[in-house]
Amino acid sequence: MARTPIEFRHNGRDQAIFVEEGSNLLDVLRRGVGDFAPKYGCGQGTCGCCTVLVDGEPHLSCLTLAETVAGRSIETTSGLGKGVELHPLQQAFMDNFAAQCGYCTPGMLMAAKSLLDHNPSPSRQEVVEAIAGNICRCTGYEPIIAAVLDASSRMSGRRSA
Amino acid sequence: MPVSVKTYAGVEEAARALSASRSARFFGGGTLVMRALNEGTQAFDTVIRVTDPALRQVKPEGDRLTIGAGVTMAAVLANRDLAFLHPVARSIGGPAVRTMATIGGNLFAACPYGDFTVALLALDGAVTIAGGGRALNLDDFLKVRDREPRVIVTSVTITRPRDAQAFRFHKVSRIKPKGISVLSIAAHLPQSGGRVNNARVAYGAMGPTPLRVTGVERALEGRSLDASGIAPALAAATERLDPPTDALASSWYRREVAPVHLRRLLLNQAG
Numbered sequence: 001m002a003r004t005p006i007e008f009r010h011n012g013r014d015q016a017i018f019v020e021e022g023s024n025l026l027d028v029l030r031r032g033v034g035d036f037a038p039k040y041g042c043g044q045g046t047c048g049c050c051t052v053l054v055d056g057e058p059h060l061s062c063l064t065l066a067e068t069v070a071g072r073s074i075e076t077t078s079g080l081g082k083g084v085e086l087h088p089l090q091q092a093f094m095d096n097f098a099a100q101c102g103y104c105t106p107g108m109l110m111a112a113k114s115l116l117d118h119n120p121s122p123s124r125q126e127v128v129e130a131i132a133g134n135i136c137r138c139t140g141y142e143p144i145i146a147a148v149l150d151a152s153s154r155m156s157g158r159r160s161a
Numbered sequence: 162m163p164v165s166v167k168t169y170a171g172v173e174e175a176a177r178a179l180s181a182s183r184s185a186r187f188f189g190g191g192t193l194v195m196r197a198l199n200e201g202t203q204a205f206d207t208v209i210r211v212t213d214p215a216l217r218q219v220k221p222e223g224d225r226l227t228i229g230a231g232v233t234m235a236a237v238l239a240n241r242d243l244a245f246l247h248p249v250a251r252s253i254g255g256p257a258v259r260t261m262a263t264i265g266g267n268l269f270a271a272c273p274y275g276d277f278t279v280a281l282l283a284l285d286g287a288v289t290i291a292g293g294g295r296a297l298n299l300d301d302f303l304k305v306r307d308r309e310p311r312v313i314v315t316s317v318t319i320t321r322p323r324d325a326q327a328f329r330f331h332k333v334s335r336i337k338p339k340g341i342s343v344l345s346i347a348a349h350l351p352q353s354g355g356r357v358n359n360a361r362v363a364y365g366a367m368g369p370t371p372l373r374v375t376g377v378e379r380a381l382e383g384r385s386l387d388a389s390g391i392a393p394a395l396a397a398a399t400e401r402l403d404p405p406t407d408a409l410a411s412s413w414y415r416r417e418v419a420p421v422h423l424r425r426l427l428l429n430q431a432g
């Protein structure tokens with residue numbers, strides 16, 4: 001099978017890697033780069049647990065053709081924290097019990113990050129819309145919505161301080 | 162199955178490669194093409210991409226607007242000229258689907274998908290094809306879209322609604338805010354002196370492709386948009402339609418509820 005070289009930024013670091021033609025970004029991240037944060041749920045775009053940011057915008061990595069990210073910047077949950085210091089979204093997810101089994105969490109976090117990057121003070125309805133493509137089988141969504149709103153107010157507190 | 166990915170700078174070259182091969186597919190945003198690849202499709206083994214930024218342009222031309230086939234739902238939402246299409250784009254998938262899904266791909270999406278195309282049909286859409294010369298009416302195009310050899314759509318030109326009230330869209334789904342269509346309806350209802358003049362009404366998920374309901378359009382001509390004015394249109398709401406049965410709704414159910422949703426749309430009571 002033909003292998004194509006591609007280069008992209010992965011959580012701020014340059015990556016150069018050979019990909020099998022036609023493979024999806026989720027496979028490349030997990031098997032090629034060794035970033036196991038984005039999860040495989042359905043491979044069909046319906047669950048959202050593979051959500052990553054490509055140039056700041058949310059993408060389903062299972063539906064992203066690897067070749068299309070050449071030269072672009074990918075962010076995953078692995079890049080959220082700094083060492084042991086959690087990102088405010090991660091801290092808010094913990095404090096609000098927004099993760100149970102945790103399988104949806106990496107996708108939820110990236111969908112939420114994309115929302116807060118564009119809209120630092122979203123309404124509850126805007127949070128619901130932002131995570132509408134992400135399925136959670138455990139929490140019933142309420143703790144996740146609460147966590148995103150909580151992170152938003154913590155981050156705005158930090159900005160005004 | 163091994164897949165080969167061919168990337169072209171220009172649309173014309175890509176169109177030649179596509180028409181020369183029965184086992185190639187054009188790659189738009191890829192939400193449906195990648196699904197098929199992930200499932201191990203045998204239907205195609207070559208994927209054809211075009212990087213030409215012209216496919217992602219939106220050009221106003223008098224009372225018409227040309228939207229590149231590569232424009233994504235997210236790009237529609239970011240464009241003020243396309244404000245009347247924002248409710249339509251927002252009804253498709255979740256945010257991550259919208260950053261990827263293109264209007265070109267929506268033209269080919271199998272039922273019950275194709276919500277954006279329903280709106281384009283109501284707005285008198287005309288499709289431009291690479292190397293194809295004159296634009297084709299969208300309703301004619303949809304009848305032959307799955308035929309070989311495959312073509313590349315470069316843009317769709319639509320009528321800009323005269324005012325915000327003239328264009329209406331309603332999608333009925335069981336899950337909110339993100340759900341697949343039980344059916345969707347779009348209508349362009351320009352009025353002069355309180356009477357409808359040149360109505361165009363289209364449905365999604367009521368047949369194999371999005372379709373115009375010309376019986377409804379004719380019944381609305383010269384009428385006012387009130388309970389008695391729209392009665393003949395409602396009587397024609399499902400004339401000659403054979404809606405599909407799928408996991409979301411039966412054919413019978415779609416036929417029963419279509420006139421209810423059409424009434425709400427025409428009376429502006431859709432919510």
Ligand SMILES: Cc1cc2nc3c(=O)[nH]c(=O)nc-3n(C[C@H](O)[C@H](O)[C@H](O)COP(=O)(O)OP(=O)(O)OC[C@H]3O[C@@H](n4cnc5c(N)ncnc54)[C@H](O)[C@@H]3O)c2cc1C
Binds near residue numbers: 187192
């Ligand atoms: C989770 C999920 C939810 C979805 N929800 C909806 C929804 O609510 N409503 C809806 O309508 N759709 C929905 N879809 C389906 C799909 O995402 C959209 O219809 C989208 O617009 C398809 O566009 P694409 O660019 O991704 O298509 P692609 O996957 O790139 O292509 C689809 C087909 O169109 C052909 N094609 C694409 N562009 C062109 C072109 N320019 N010229 C010729 N052929 C072309 C391809 O060859 C292929 O056969 C959903 C999909 C997913 C995964």
Ligand code: FES
Binds near residue numbers: 039
């Ligand atoms: S694995 Fe990508 S959406 Fe489910």
Ligand code: FES
Binds near residue numbers: 101102103105135
């Ligand atoms: S925490 Fe288990 S799926 Fe969301």
